Amino acid sequence: MALLAQQLVNGLFIGSVYGLFAVGYTLVFGVLDILNLAHAAVFTLGGLIALWLVGTGGLSIWTAFPAAVLCCGVLGLILDRIAFAPLRQRTDSNFSGLISSIAMAIIFESAALGLFGARTVRFPAHTVTVHIWRWAGIFITSLQVEIVGIAILLMVALTQFLNRARAGKAIRAVAENDRTARLLGIHVDGIIAFTFFISSALGGAAGILFGLYFNSLSPDMGHSIELKGLAVIILGGMGSIPGAILGGLAFGLSEVLTVAITGTSNLRDAVAFTVLFTVLILRPSGLLGRKKMREA
């Protein structure tokens, strides 16, 4: 029983990182209807930049974290300017945007490979001081609490921002209908660039937390979370922020539960993708999605 509870706790922690990653993914999809496949590459670069700042730059993780997140936001601006803005007026912008995001993903990944090498690297020891608490047979580390705390903080901040702030409301207006938003005097291109900034910053933050949690970073670490992120946003409903958060948690829990029940990690991803497939067939708008998104 304690083992199961421990697994659930672990699932919650990794699920919050998935959620943070997926929130950025789904934000861009909600605004542009484009799947940004370079999001996973930004995730990787986020983790590696933070590591470089800590390891080579000698910063503490609490300074390196916001700095790396900011760098990732700037990467998002570059991404928008190079890969998405030139295609915006084309009739096939969904499809060509998907392709150019793949191209940018390849370029970012090769940059990660060139700048940081192909090896799996770790944060230096004592980057974060870890306390271990034991409660009712369950182990919880202070690192886990910090990770889940930061993830929840960022997700709550984003939700509040989208609901309250003027720029957040503008993002929602553009997501709803960019032509009307433009007529109402919203600077649509600026808002889209800003959306990319936020999305990539969150993706980078997820990368740093992921790197801290597993204490291993490599240029191809984005590959596994790329597909999981897709599964999460489908599960939660494309474009839905609360859906992405809940989807992330559900996905993290389903992963550890599959391992706990089958006793091996072999089928972990198969179960997740079967769930994804079933959701797409039975309820294509996702669990919390807007109905109109996928109707024929």
Next chain:
Amino acid sequence: MAALNQFFAIYGSLVNFIGINALLALSLYLTLSAGQLSLGNAAFAGIGGYTAGILTMKCGVPFLVSVAAGSLLAGVVGLVLGLPVLRLRGVFLAIATLAFGEVVRIVVLNLDITGGAQGLVGIPNITTTWGIYLALAVSGYAIARLRYSRVGWCFESIREDETAAETMGINTTYYKTLAFTLGAVLAGFTGALYAHLNYIITPGEFGFSVALDLLIYNIVGGIRVWYGPVLGAALLTALPEILRGTGLTAGPIRMAINGLILLLVILFLPNGLASLFERGGRGKPTAFGAAVSEEA
């Protein structure tokens, strides 16, 4: 003749790979020609390859029969998968087929009969370069003929506007499933040829990155004429060798150039490299994948 023999001694496997990749790219072209974005063709190739390989190796079935069986099974799976998933459009279809592909890969990874992660080892080497290029010539010819047949026009009208095609009395479900299944058969066939080429196949050779590569071949080459995907596959498969010839050895730079080519093509040649040879081919991009945004 001696020079030719020497060329083959050095570049024989590259020539074979170009042929295989061109065939796989054509299998996706069939599906794309009806406007359906599939990322499942790598998995179909895997199904065909593993079926044929197991039949030849473990049951002593003649080469041609096992290739036929591999193609057939891939086709049947394509049909069964196509019926439910082809209701989805654009990116959602891509994600559903991607989930299917991942499940296939993980299942193959965990079965005993497929050899698991080590792959299926010791498949007799029967496929010849002539065989591959004969298959390529036949399928290229058939696909070129298909384009101006009744079926070809139906595919094209669905790609341009599915709703309009349906209004015109075209049975869109039938033709979409036909395009998807034909693509699966050709992918399965190619997979079966590939299995008998290198003594060994592994699950990773039919994963997500291969599925993306097939899409990239099509985009870089162009999806309006049958030789587009062949051109794309030939160029991108040979690119590492060409770059080696120019003295570029470092891995990240090659990868970056790959991404850069893809980015430049999608930004400046929306109809691919093939449009350079076509009169007036550089005009309006194919109205492809536009369905999602219009509906949303």
